[in-house]
Amino acid sequence: MTEARQTLRQFLLQERKKNGISQDMMLLIEDIATSCRIIAHQIRNGPFLDILGATETSNVQGETQKQLDVIANDVFLSHCSNCGRVAALVSEEIDDVIWLKDAPEKGDYLVYFDPLDGSSNLNVNLSVGSIFSVVELEEDLATLSNDAVLIKGAKQVCAGYSLYGPSTSLVLSTGNGVNGFTHKIGSGEFLLTFADMKLPEETEEFAINTSRYRHWTPPIRRYVDECLDGETGVRKKPFNMRWTASMVAEVHRILTRGGVFLYPKDAANAHMGGKLRLLYEANPMGFIVEQAGGCATTGKERILDVQPTGHHQRVSVILGCKSEVELIESYHKEEST
Numbered sequence: 001m002t003e004a005r006q007t008l009r010q011f012l013l014q015e016r017k018k019n020g021i022s023q024d025m026m027l028l029i030e031d032i033a034t035s036c037r038i039i040a041h042q043i044r045n046g047p048f049l050d051i052l053g054a055t056e057t058s059n060v061q062g063e064t065q066k067q068l069d070v071i072a073n074d075v076f077l078s079h080c081s082n083c084g085r086v087a088a089l090v091s092e093e094i095d096d097v098i099w100l101k102d103a104p105e106k107g108d109y110l111v112y113f114d115p116l117d118g119s120s121n122l123n124v125n126l127s128v129g130s131i132f133s134v135v136e137l138e139e140d141l142a143t144l145s146n147d148a149v150l151i152k153g154a155k156q157v158c159a160g161y162s163l164y165g166p167s168t169s170l171v172l173s174t175g176n177g178v179n180g181f182t183h184k185i186g187s188g189e190f191l192l193t194f195a196d197m198k199l200p201e202e203t204e205e206f207a208i209n210t211s212r213y214r215h216w217t218p219p220i221r222r223y224v225d226e227c228l229d230g231e232t233g234v235r236k237k238p239f240n241m242r243w244t245a246s247m248v249a250e251v252h253r254i255l256t257r258g259g260v261f262l263y264p265k266d267a268a269n270a271h272m273g274g275k276l277r278l279l280y281e282a283n284p285m286g287f288i289v290e291q292a293g294g295c296a297t298t299g300k301e302r303i304l305d306v307q308p309t310g311h312h313q314r315v316s317v318i319l320g321c322k323s324e325v326e327l328i329e330s331y332h333k334e335e336s337t
């Protein structure tokens with residue numbers, strides 16, 4: 001008889017004993033897990049509920065919102081407000097910071113989230129995900145300025161994602177490694193299925209939207225060209241390529257079997273600073289990848305060290321196996337000397 005798998009609650013209680021996560025953090029993580037469970041249900045039944053289509057509205061990013069973008073956002077807003085220690089919410093789908101407390105205190109949480117990432121995959125039944133990031137206030141806030149949420153990713157106390165794929169995975173870190181859970185249909189529980197996820201040092205798989213080749217900078221072209229040259233080129237080995245248009249799916253694959261993911265700033269998106277958002281995409285995924293032994297960089301700077309200048313700021317993202325990320329960084333350094 002296979003050993004009973006740990007539930008999310010049992011895992012969090014163990015983390016509380018082993019690594020001292022607070023009861024409030026436990027409650028917040030369980031609220032996030034509940035949000036993901038509800039969103040997973042909505043997606044699975046999307047075709048019957050007629051909610052896979054687009055709305056008439058656009059978000060702050062100028063992207064047309066899918067109905068499920070709005071539904072997922074509302075689910076996160078309502079569930080992540082339960083924990084009395086959440087001072088503010090920052091959502092990809094909402095222009096302004098949502099302040100839940102008039103006088104935020106030291107120890108309160110700021111929660112950043114992309115409620116439904118990759119939603120262009122929805123009506124073709126491909127993977128989408130939710131991404132979340134938590135920062136703990138280090139002092140009371142005198143004013144409710146949006147600038148108060150502009151905190152470096154290195155200060156995260158929790159980050160993770162939920163992948164709505166053939167099964168629903170919840171992968172998270174509170175700073176003591178990365179663990180993944182799978183939603184069990186029927187009982188509705190998240191059970192531990194990917195304990196202590198670690199990236200291999202090496203990989204032969206890269207993920208990038210190659211249709212943007214003509215816009216790339218020289219260091220990115222050099223790296224991808226060398227991968228494509230395979231065993232006859234300087235890398236002396238063949239590479240495989242994947243692109244699923246879902247950062248959550250790419251990162252989960254990389255955490256599971258290795259790889260490197262690139263969404264660099266290029267000539268076509270440089271005016272926006274890149275495509276992916278720092279606070280609720282790059283930072284949480286960078287935290288998770290680093291906790292699993294990988295690296296996350298803009299090409300020139302560790303992502304978690306980037307000082308945010310706006311809560312919807314975009315950034316160049318290169319993350320995954322340490323050896324590949326360091327090689328790509330070296331190409332950027334050579335270019336700038």
Ligand code: P6P
Pocket residue numbers: 117118119120209245246247248263275276
């Ligand atoms: P493209 C989804 O819209 C997303 O933000 C990431 O999840 C994904 O990696 C990327 O954009 C896909 O971008 O340009 O290939 O559609």
